[in-house]
Amino acid sequence: MVASQENGDGSTRPWGHYEILQESSSHKVKAIHVLPGKRLSYQRHERRSEHWFIVKGSAEVTLDGVIRHLEPGDTVDIPKRALHRIANSGSEELLFVEVQTGTYFGEDDIERVEDDFGR
Numbered sequence: 001m002v003a004s005q006e007n008g009d010g011s012t013r014p015w016g017h018y019e020i021l022q023e024s025s026s027h028k029v030k031a032i033h034v035l036p037g038k039r040l041s042y043q044r045h046e047r048r049s050e051h052w053f054i055v056k057g058s059a060e061v062t063l064d065g066v067i068r069h070l071e072p073g074d075t076v077d078i079p080k081r082a083l084h085r086i087a088n089s090g091s092e093e094l095l096f097v098e099v100q101t102g103t104y105f106g107e108d109d110i111e112r113v114e115d116d117f118g119r
Contacts, residue, residue, distance in 0.1 A: 014117040015040055016093070028105040031055075034094040039087030042114040048102030050078040055097060058090035083113060 011017050015038035021029040034040070034057075042062065052061070052075060059070040062085045063078060069089065070076065078084045080102065088094035112119060 013040075014038070016088075018098075021097075023105065026101065028100040030098045030100075032096050032098055034059075034086065034088040034096075036088050036091050036093065039116060040085055041110070041112040041116075041119065042083060042085040043110050043112045044081050044083050045102075045109045046081060046111070047104040047109050048100045049080045050084075051099045051101075052076050052078070052086065053097045053099075055095040057088060057092050057094035059094055059096065060087040060089040061085070062087075085114075 011019060016033040016035045018030045018032045021031055023029070039060075052070075054070045054072050054074045056072055059074075061068045061070055061076050062083075063076065064083050068076065086094075086096070
């Protein structure tokens with residue numbers, strides 16, 4: 001298993017960055033780093049579900065309008081088509097591992113409902 005960073009569509013985002021740890025036709029695993037005070041888009045995916053494991057930092061997760069606070073060791077399952085977002089609610093970097101399963105893992109399988117960065 002070799003970690004890689006995508007250069008085609010980039011791994012750096014306005015909220016932080018990610019690294020691909022592993023990918024195959026059945027799954028993709030990422031390490032996602034979120035800067036303090038930043039959050040990802042409120043979004044959904046048509047062709048994949050996700051499982052998040054908090055490694056470091058404090059997270060505020062919104063899943064279909066319900067907000068949960070997560071700490072290291074906590075997990076959350078995100079079904080296909082569920083609206084979701086994660087925010088770094090702490091003062092240090094948030095690190096979580098995302099395991100995607102489904103039929104397609106491209107970055108274009110994102111429907112953004114709300115985005116702090118105008119994407």
